[in-house]
Amino acid sequence: xxxxxxxxxxxxxxxxxxxxxxxxxxxxxxxxxxxxxxxxxxxxxxxxxxxxxxxxxxxxxxxxxxxxxxxxxxxxxxxxxxxxxxxxxxxxxxxxxxxxxxxxxxxxxxxxxxxxxxxxxxxxxxxxxxxxxxxxxxxxxxxxxxxxxxxxxxxxxxxxxxxxxxxxxxxxxxxxxxxxxxxxxxxxxxxxxxxxxxxxxxxxx
Amino acid sequence: xxxxxxxxxxxxxxxxxxxxxxxxxxxxxxxxxxxxxxxxxxxxxxxxxxxxxxxxxxxxxxxxxxxxxxxxxxxxxxxxxxxxxxxxxxxxxxxxxxxxxxxxxxxxxxxxxxxxxxxxxxxxxxxxxxxxxxxxxxxxxxxxxxxxxxxxxxxxxxxxxxxxxxxxxxxxxxxxxxxxxxxxxxxxxxxxxxxxxxxxxxxxxxxxxxxxxxxxxxxxxxxxxxxxxxxxxxxxxxxxxxxxxxxxxxxxxxxxxxxxxxxxxxxxxxxxxxxxxxxxxxxxxxxxxxxxxxxxxxxxxxxx
Numbered sequence: 001x002x003x004x005x006x007x008x009x010x011x012x013x014x015x016x017x018x019x020x021x022x023x024x025x026x027x028x029x030x031x032x033x034x035x036x037x038x039x040x041x042x043x044x045x046x047x048x049x050x051x052x053x054x055x056x057x058x059x060x061x062x063x064x065x066x067x068x069x070x071x072x073x074x075x076x077x078x079x080x081x082x083x084x085x086x087x088x089x090x091x092x093x094x095x096x097x098x099x100x101x102x103x104x105x106x107x108x109x110x111x112x113x114x115x116x117x118x119x120x121x122x123x124x125x126x127x128x129x130x131x132x133x134x135x136x137x138x139x140x141x142x143x144x145x146x147x148x149x150x151x152x153x154x155x156x157x158x159x160x161x162x163x164x165x166x167x168x169x170x171x172x173x174x175x176x177x178x179x180x181x182x183x184x185x186x187x188x189x190x191x192x193x194x195x196x197x198x199x200x201x202x203x204x205x
Numbered sequence: 206x207x208x209x210x211x212x213x214x215x216x217x218x219x220x221x222x223x224x225x226x227x228x229x230x231x232x233x234x235x236x237x238x239x240x241x242x243x244x245x246x247x248x249x250x251x252x253x254x255x256x257x258x259x260x261x262x263x264x265x266x267x268x269x270x271x272x273x274x275x276x277x278x279x280x281x282x283x284x285x286x287x288x289x290x291x292x293x294x295x296x297x298x299x300x301x302x303x304x305x306x307x308x309x310x311x312x313x314x315x316x317x318x319x320x321x322x323x324x325x326x327x328x329x330x331x332x333x334x335x336x337x338x339x340x341x342x343x344x345x346x347x348x349x350x351x352x353x354x355x356x357x358x359x360x361x362x363x364x365x366x367x368x369x370x371x372x373x374x375x376x377x378x379x380x381x382x383x384x385x386x387x388x389x390x391x392x393x394x395x396x397x398x399x400x401x402x403x404x405x406x407x408x409x410x411x412x413x414x415x416x417x418x419x420x421x422x423x424x425x426x427x428x429x430x431x432x433x434x435x436x437x438x439x440x441x442x443x444x445x446x447x448x449x450x451x452x453x454x455x456x457x458x459x460x461x462x463x464x465x466x467x468x469x470x471x472x473x474x475x476x477x478x479x480x481x482x483x484x485x486x487x488x489x490x491x492x493x494x495x496x497x498x499x500x501x502x503x504x505x506x507x508x509x
Contacts, residue, residue: 020471021234021255023227042471057231059255059291066253066471069464090231104250104290119290125314126337128224131217144213148228149292149314187227 013201016041016050020066022058022091026186030194044075052085052201055092057184060119063091064107073108080112085177085204087197093180094119094151101154113175114157121152133183135172136163138192145183152182177204225339225359229423232256232446236436236467239263239450243288252463256292258448259285264321264368265451265490268502274322276304282311299508300326309338316340320507321367330508333357343427345378345505347385351406354422361420364505365428368451370492372429374505375439379426383443389415431489433469433482440473457487
């Protein structure tokens, strides 16, 4: 007998945005714009129903401390180990790195991407910039990269693909179901990166 | 405005409106803390602050000491920049463009053109478009907020009444700004021109606010926040984050109070969390009743 209804991922995947601190609203809007059902996540139980998760831009030390204090770090690590698709921008990229070069005391990451990131690698706010970025896997021309006190990937493991570089440094990477960018597509109104991620969520099943 | 045009630059471009305003977007949901030493800056960072404001004296001490309050010593700002990895802000006097130039040269991440310092110009604010470093400015109502944005401010905060530990003025200003925005939303296109005249703000910005239902830049609260509940109150009233000045390092246990205010700012709508973090914090700063403050000692009236 064949099943009449399939329990596979519904047409509009539920994508959470970690809402401890940062530009949560912009990610929720971008995800909604590409057909996902977006919802903020601040508590461990709110993680349960999501098919994918976005780690927003913000201050990585703050997000790390709040995730630890409110018991989110271990549940997040467990979901990442189980294959949950996760996309991190800027601070979110730092949270997905297995290792931070020169972390602050007690700064924990969720990890999952075999890479070392350098925080504020492009400099302080006065050096923050916008530039066109050629991103593998995204068609229709370069994306508009907004780099704000942005990190770069200092070194990456064999299983990690660099999808984009700026001045030679990897600024977008993917490993399995994990995607990270040093820049902020959520600030531009160009939703192609969120569309790519939502497609990853759909395919992850 | 052309400066917020979405076109992608051919060569990397710094100091754009998007980069300046986008920086403030990254601070949302967070707490920015006044600090006067590198040690305090580290305490703030460890407590989860999203940024620190480097200054020589917290507003409560500026009130106590009197005299002219100016930009901080560059050595002191350098020391704080050196001590932490989070963004560092610093204050310039209203209209003191050279103090602002110096702060930019020092590499601070945000300049607060602040009424807490003694104004240098009683007519003009600094032309903030001409800087690479973004600016935050205080406002007591929507018209004032939009005049600052027209001058190039990339972030707005309520003025409140700094250094009093009394949240009443911050509440007044936040309600005023949000109320003004709500009233604009109810107007039709024909009425927006007269509204711009009344607000003494550029028509284009007035129309943008009427369409968005919010300021085109991030709105924080400042001036008088002393407890986790104060911070949560300001967020419930519409602030996207809070500045805490004297409230932390003029209290009994700054590290614990700072961490508690950070948590209450994130879980501003969860009274159980706010109750939990409010336990055992020791003494809050004593505070000042604002109706006993003479007009000459009220900072919110500075700036126009």
